[in-house]
Amino acid sequence: MSNWRTSYDSIARIIRDGAYANLELNKLDEKDEKFVKQVVYGTLENYFEIESIIDSICQKSPQPAVRILLLQAIYALRYMNIPDYAVVNEHVNLVEEIGKEPLKGFVNAVLKRVCSGDYLFPAEDDPRYSEIKYKLPLWLIEEIKKEYPDNYDDILYVEGRREKHVRLSPKTRSGAFEERVKSFTKTDTGYYVAHSPYIDQMFEKGKLTYQSYTSTLAVTCAGDVNGKSVLDLCAAPGGKSVFFAERGAIVTSCDIYPHRIDLIKKYADRMGVELKIMQNDATTIKTDWVREFDVVLVDAPCSGIGVISKRRDIIFKRSQKDIKVLAEIQARILDVSATYVKRNGLLIYSTCTILSAENSSVINGFIKAHPAFRLEFEKQFLPSNDGTDGFYIAKLIRRA
Numbered sequence: 001m002s003n004w005r006t007s008y009d010s011i012a013r014i015i016r017d018g019a020y021a022n023l024e025l026n027k028l029d030e031k032d033e034k035f036v037k038q039v040v041y042g043t044l045e046n047y048f049e050i051e052s053i054i055d056s057i058c059q060k061s062p063q064p065a066v067r068i069l070l071l072q073a074i075y076a077l078r079y080m081n082i083p084d085y086a087v088v089n090e091h092v093n094l095v096e097e098i099g100k101e102p103l104k105g106f107v108n109a110v111l112k113r114v115c116s117g118d119y120l121f122p123a124e125d126d127p128r129y130s131e132i133k134y135k136l137p138l139w140l141i142e143e144i145k146k147e148y149p150d151n152y153d154d155i156l157y158v159e160g161r162r163e164k165h166v167r168l169s170p171k172t173r174s175g176a177f178e179e180r181v182k183s184f185t186k187t188d189t190g191y192y193v194a195h196s197p198y199i200d201q202m203f204e205k206g207k208l209t210y211q212s213y214t215s216t217l218a219v220t221c222a223g224d225v226n227g228k229s230v231l232d233l234c235a236a237p238g239g240k241s242v243f244f245a246e247r248g249a250i251v252t253s254c255d256i257y258p259h260r261i262d263l264i265k266k267y268a269d270r271m272g273v274e275l276k277i278m279q280n281d282a283t284t285i286k287t288d289w290v291r292e293f294d295v296v297l298v299d300a301p302c303s304g305i306g307v308i309s310k311r312r313d314i315i316f317k318r319s320q321k322d323i324k325v326l327a328e329i330q331a332r333i334l335d336v337s338a339t340y341v342k343r344n345g346l347l348i349y350s351t352c353t354i355l356s357a358e359n360s361s362v363i364n365g366f367i368k369a370h371p372a373f374r375l376e377f378e379k380q381f382l383p384s385n386d387g388t389d390g391f392y393i394a395k396l397i398r399r400a
Contacts, residue, residue, distance in 0.1 A: 003032055004072070004090050005097060007039035012068050014044065014313050021313040043075040044312040048131040049121075050074045056119040057110050066103055069094060070110060077114050084115045135312075139320040140305065147356060154384075155354070160309040161387035163192040165213045166199065169271060170246050172207040185387075189216035192387055206271045211239045212307075214381050214391035218299065218350040221377060221395050225249040228294035233282040233337055236260035238267035238275070240299060245273045249295070254280035282333045289339075295346045296337045300330045302351035302358050306383055306390020323357050330358060334366045338373065338398075347373060347396045354382060354390040363394045372400045 006028070013019040021040065028036055043050070050071050054062070062070060073091040076082055088111045095104045113119060122128040130141050134156040145152045167190035168177060177191075178184065181199075185192040190213065193199060202208045219240050222230075226248030232241040233254055241253035241264065253264050253275045261279050268275045280286065282298070303326055304314045334349060341347050349366075351358055359380060367375060377395040381388050 002090070002094075003035045003039075004094055006032055007036045007043075008069060008072055008094060008098070010036065010040050011043055011072055012065070014040070015068060015071075015316050016064065018317055019313075021311065038080070039072060039076065041312065042079055043072050044315075045135060046075055046079065047071065047312070047315070048128070048135060048137075050078075052121055052128055052132055053114060053119045054110070056121070057113050062106070062110075063100065063103070065098055066095065066100055066107060069098065069100075069107065073107075073111055074114050077111065088112065088115065136308070137315055140315075140318075143320070143355065147354070148382075151382075155382055155390075158309050158383040158385055160383070161192065161385060163194050163387065164210055165192050165216075165387060166190050166203075166208045167211045167216055167243065168208050169206060171272075172202070177202075177208075187213050189213065189220060204270075209239065209242070209267075209271060211243070212389050212391070213387060214352075214389045214393075215239060215350075216243060217379075217391075218297065218348060218393050219243045219247070221393055222295050222297075222346055222348060225295060229292065230295045230297065231289065231293040231337075231340055232297045232299070233280070233333065234299050234301060235297075236263045238264035240297060241275050242267055242271050242273045244295075244297075245275055246271075250276075252276045252278070252293075254278055254282070256281050283329065283336060285336050285339055291340070291342050293340050293345060294342055295348065296340050297348045297350070298330075298333055298337050299350045300333055300358075300362075302326055302330070302353045303355065305353040305355055306381075306392075307352045308390075309383060310389075323355060327357050327362055330362045331365060334362065335369070338366075338370050341398045343398055343400060345398050346376075347398065349392075349394045349396070351392045352389060353392065354380065359392040359394075363396075367396070373398055 010024050013024055014021050025037055025040060053074055054070055069091060073087055076087045077084060092104050092108045095107050127138050131138055134141050144155055148155055168174060181193055225244060228249050230244045230249040230251045232251060235241045235253040236255040238253060241251050245251045255261055258279060261277060264277050303318050303323060304311060308314050337347060349363060367373060373396040376397050379393050381391040383390040
């Protein structure tokens with residue numbers, strides 16, 4: 001199978017079937033990885049621009065399979081250092097490979113027009129112009145403009161930081177790590193570092209782990225947890241559960257799906273941490289957990305809008321109507337989780353989104369319905385090029 005076919009299949013599964021890009025690309029052979037990742041991520045990154053080119057050329061929308069092929073081919077023509085004739089030939093041949101041979105002439109004609117620049121982009125007063133400018137769907141652009149009228153441009157233009165945030169295991173000496181890595185930016189809980197074989201080795205040995213800085217703060221905001229009982233209700237892949245355990249907590253780590261439970265187990269095994277791991281539906285009360293935990297963490301299922309610069313596949317998974325549905329699920333999980341918190345215990349709610357409907361509105365509704373809880377801390381982090389994700393944390397204490 002050619003690299004072009006591999007990247008086409010990956011893009012099709014992400015756009016058509018809702019596959020997660022990172023999991024899809026983890027399946028790649030090492031020899032294919034660099035090329036295929038460039039094509040897949042580049043196509044997703046420039047999706048709205050390429051869509052507008054297709055719409056400018058085609059009088060009616062191409063069949064879905066062919067449209068995905070055109071998305072990939074046009075990305076390659078515009079952004080990759082490959083001769084135009086080679087890209088066109090490869091993709092005309094690929095039309096036959098995907099079972100659409102009668103459309104070879106159509107694809108060839110569209111791509112030749114792209115090569116000659118025979119297309120138009122939307123005018124600035126066309127709503128589609130904003131989608132190309134910000135590389136996001138119009139509904140989300142409008143929502144962010146409404147919520148952040150003074151700084152929406154900063155939020156919408158964020159590209160993120162190239163370095164990744166890592167957190168050291170307690171068995172790793174920071175001094176030795178800093179001496180070996182040399183180039184890093186230190187944070188309260190870890191380091192921003194460039195990818196390297198040394199980092200990979202340390203990761204495999206469980207001496208460090210990749211964990212976003214804002215994610216670590218959902219753990220540290222609980223304060224001293226040594227010897228305390230912690231329930232992580234929506235735990236997969238397990239980073240926060242592991243961090244709690246490394247800080248001395250006795251952790252029960254849950255998720256609803258078996259394959260996500262496996263992710264938690266693998267994470268804990270790699271880091272050499274003991275967790276009590278079990279499958280559980282966070283929307284249903286488990287009576288033997290009532291008033292049993294010092295800390296309950298709800299890292300709630302959310303839209304993921306705060307990490308969209310890292311996860312462009314989110315634009316194919318979310319629509320405006322999803323936000324209301326997610327907020328209802330979040331509220332239900334909070335209602336259930338409240339029953340598990342001891343008196344003077346903590347309830348911590350976090351999401352990786354910046355939309356108030358999933359964050360402050362959910363917490364305000366919860367407090368009104370549960371007067372026994374008091375809000376102690378609330379912070380909305382916005383995505384930025386210094387590495388901070390769009391992330392929300394609320395810490396509540398049970399007074400009675």
